[in-house]
Amino acid sequence: MGERSRVVILRELLPAGRELLSDRFEVSSLGLDAGWQQMLAAAAGADGLVTDLTFAVDGELLDAAGPQLKVVANFGVGYDNVDLAACAERGVAVTNTPDALTNATAELALTLAMAAARDLPGAEKDLREGRWQGWDPARWRGFELSGATIGVVGAGRIGGRFMELVAGFGGERIYTSRQPKPELEARFGAERVGLDDLLRRSDLVSLHLPGTPETRHLIDGRALGLMKPTAVLVNTGRGTLVDSKALILALEEDRIGAAGLDVFEGEPNFDPGFLTTPRVALAPHIGSATYRSRDEMSRLVAANVIAVLEGREPPNPVT
Numbered sequence: 001m002g003e004r005s006r007v008v009i010l011r012e013l014l015p016a017g018r019e020l021l022s023d024r025f026e027v028s029s030l031g032l033d034a035g036w037q038q039m040l041a042a043a044a045g046a047d048g049l050v051t052d053l054t055f056a057v058d059g060e061l062l063d064a065a066g067p068q069l070k071v072v073a074n075f076g077v078g079y080d081n082v083d084l085a086a087c088a089e090r091g092v093a094v095t096n097t098p099d100a101l102t103n104a105t106a107e108l109a110l111t112l113a114m115a116a117a118r119d120l121p122g123a124e125k126d127l128r129e130g131r132w133q134g135w136d137p138a139r140w141r142g143f144e145l146s147g148a149t150i151g152v153v154g155a156g157r158i159g160g161r162f163m164e165l166v167a168g169f170g171g172e173r174i175y176t177s178r179q180p181k182p183e184l185e186a187r188f189g190a191e192r193v194g195l196d197d198l199l200r201r202s203d204l205v206s207l208h209l210p211g212t213p214e215t216r217h218l219i220d221g222r223a224l225g226l227m228k229p230t231a232v233l234v235n236t237g238r239g240t241l242v243d244s245k246a247l248i249l250a251l252e253e254d255r256i257g258a259a260g261l262d263v264f265e266g267e268p269n270f271d272p273g274f275l276t277t278p279r280v281a282l283a284p285h286i287g288s289a290t291y292r293s294r295d296e297m298s299r300l301v302a303a304n305v306i307a308v309l310e311g312r313e314p315p316n317p318v319t
């Protein structure tokens, strides 16, 4: 038998996927605290790299791995951290983990929407910090989603599932998408509109776009200015979609109703203004963090590595 291929997990892969890899290959895993120099050193000689959104997969890393590298399997559906051109130049396949996290992420978008609309974090903080003086008719009033016009920006898999989840609220559903989505229009009576129209009409705006140079700060001061003063903005896509400073200002000046954020520009750092801004629900990038989703994502990572290293087309190539 020839030498086993080497797979390096540059941070962490859950056992559901790691065990599939270990059955077939020589696998090493650096863990969550690995620094860049450690990653460069560990990548040397790898046939497959397991990567994730927390660090860049660039020419430096690919060259450190060496010319035998065949696959970069990114643990996540997004791949804005991967330099696709650099991979293509070196003949390295890139894969991701779509579908596995669609429902989990859509459910978190709904969780954030409802938490933000009722300012659950603010109310809970008051309770925890001993400021609750008893039932109060005027305090802690928020917005209801029933009958709301719900705007989905980017009606792909996750946006489509989000639309399905909110269908029970009644009201109108509108969306933006590069392509029309006849199935969303037929099932949910959704209407395809331009972004400005969506922002003007929606009571809830949920962002489901990838982080690309084109989508950077799609929601800036101008866009926020189009929204209703009672509207709720939810972002479970990428932090770069929203201009943080402009959002903080809009919330502080009561120009929008509330916001629910799972992703941040420059995370794990984020604008400290969010900690003191009113009516904002915050989560530390946990959209896909369910047992089912993360296990399935881990299995998909492994299935992609296995396919490429065994000379087959991977199930989830990034094109």
Ligand code: DGY
Binding pocket: 053, 075, 076, 077, 078, 079, 101, 237, 287, 288
């Ligand atoms: C992704 O998959 O891109 C998410 O942001 C992390 O689960």
